[in-house]
Amino acid sequence: MEEKKLTGYSSIDKPWLQYYSEEAIHSPLPDGSMYDYMTACNAGRIDEPALNYFGRKITYRKLVHEIDCAANAFSKAGIQSGSIVAAFALNTPECIASIYALNRLGAVIDLQYANLSPKEVLANLQATHTQFVLTADTFLPLIEDALELGHLGDSVQVIVAPVARSLPPLKRVFIPKPKKRSKVKNILHFEDICRNEDCQGCFPIGKADAPALIVHTSGTTGVPKGVLLSSRNVNAIAVEYKNSPQVLKAGDTILNIAPPFVAFGVCLAIHAPLCLGLQVCLSPSPDPETNGKAFAFYKPTHFLGGPAHIRNIIQVQKKKRQNLSFVQTIAYGGEAISNADAEQYVSFFRSNGAAISHLTPGYGMTEFGGTVVLTGSTVWREGSVGIPFSLANVKIVDPDSCDELPYGSTGEIWMTSPSMMLGYYQNPDEDSKVMVTDKDGTRWLRTGDLGEIDQDGFLFLRGRIKRIYLVKGRDNGVYKLFPDYIERVIRECSPDSACAVVTKSEDGIFYVPIAFVAGEDETIAMIRQHCENHLPEYMVPSEIRSIDHIPSTATGKADYHLLESIIRGERRK
Secondary structure: OOHHHOOOOHHHHOHHHHHOOHHHHOOOOOOOOHHHHHHHHOOOOOOOEEEEEOOEEEEHHHHHHHHHHHHHHHHHOOOOOOOEEEEEOOOOHHHHHHHHHHHHHOOEEEEOOOOOOHHHHHHHHHHHOOOEEEEEHHHHHHHHHHHHHOOOOOOOEEEEEOOOOOOOHHHHHHOOOOOOOOOOOOEEEHHHHHHHOOOOOOOOOOOOOOEEEEEEOOOOOOOOOEEEEEHHHHHHHHHHHHHOOOOOOOOOEEEEOOOOOOHHHHHHHHHHHHHOOOEEEEOOOOOHHHHHHHHHHHOOOEEEEOHHHHHHHHHHHHHHOOOOOOOOEEEEOOOOOOHHHHHHHHHHHHHOOOOOOOOEEEEOOHHHOOOOEEOOOOOOOOOOOEEEOOOOEEEEEOOOOOOEOOOOOOEEEEEEOOOOOOEEOOOHHHHHHHEEEOOOOOEEEEEEEEEEEOOOOOEEEEEEHHHOEEEEOOOOOEEEEOHHHHHHHHHHHOOOOOEEEEEEOOOOOEOEEEEEEOOOHHHHHHHHHHHHHHOOHHHOOOEEEEOOOOOEOOOOOEOHHHHHHHHHHHHHO
């Protein structure tokens, strides 16, 4: 696209559309539930494998049959359109079938994080007044403790999906068996549902625009919020994924490590690949070593995860020395990877036989089902997280004036897309903070992220607005402190070292940076010298602390809140 044809503003020009076909640009959205769209997409390949659970393959025919049986059983248990079901799910065939079965009935699935305490679980159940819980058997003790704490054992129906027992016998070493407990009286076992094979009386009643999922934000930059997504929102992601510049085709295999209780996991790693007719390989364990072994076991054509997952896979592969010629794409999201790290990872895969030239990043938010911007094998630019989806729009805005900024300017990223959430669950005050309707009636979401767009439509991330602090230099001048930038400089010096930069303040106005680095004393000394040589004086960390590992949230991002609480705790002593 020639510069003279551009107005200077990405939201008007949409220069990224040059990479899409006319068919993609004008793609209609399906009118139906997630279940309706997934089954319609695979009507012609019903006997092809849909899921692979460590060698146990489930065809699309078998998956649909189990969904229908489950939907009928759930209906008889009292679940109906509008029912809220709290789900503590993992990547297992039974959990995935249960999610689709609930969607077919028009239920609202409240996908819960798995690292909660019994008290937190109880509070969440009481907040939604739910009478139904779907749980992997691994989490059954947690659910039992929560119900016992609230004296709810007789009033809540618990649906239990197996994790280890559904694995092929020789593969059960991958997943530890849960302890047997039987405190809950109202238990419905998925195994019994499918053994009955009764699929009569269940009809597709899930509506496209009705609430379908509640997916919770990670809380990396604030209190977690429940994001309400409709089936149309989730189906829009699948449509966009089909249109994206990826080399995905029916019959390919994709390894899903992202858990289904995060938007990225359920929308982009489960629903979208199934709608494309891919074989989704499942790994339910959060253990990094297990996920690395899962990659070696499945030999997937495509991989989708976070930077931490890529590092874990590389660590395992270094021991196994496996030929990686089966790999076609390595896609990631959740957090940025420095150019130096990306080059190192690509070099490793290529040296072991993979025919890839780059990693394929993406960018989005839970509020959009995980992803709005994606790169591909043919559409890629170094340092960029990619181009917007064909049906999406992105612009860069001055965070103070809300005026759109021209190409190459850094400002707040605003996005809109058919996948944009209905709103935060029972939280209209938060809706008003992030949602903006322009004069044309278009709803935009303020991301809180800083970025810029070039004239070809590629988006570059520059950090978070909320992670910008004021700092006083030695010259008494006041400067802006960007912790994300400091992290990038540290990773350039030591690509193998995980790091996180937080701040502390004594007066609540001016801050100083503190870096946590997973490294030895020699590495810390090298990083300190590198920071002094490559950062402005006011950005050089006042402390660089060695730590065994950087704590992370359930989505694999650095847990800045925990690190900041460590600093605050020290100050109180």
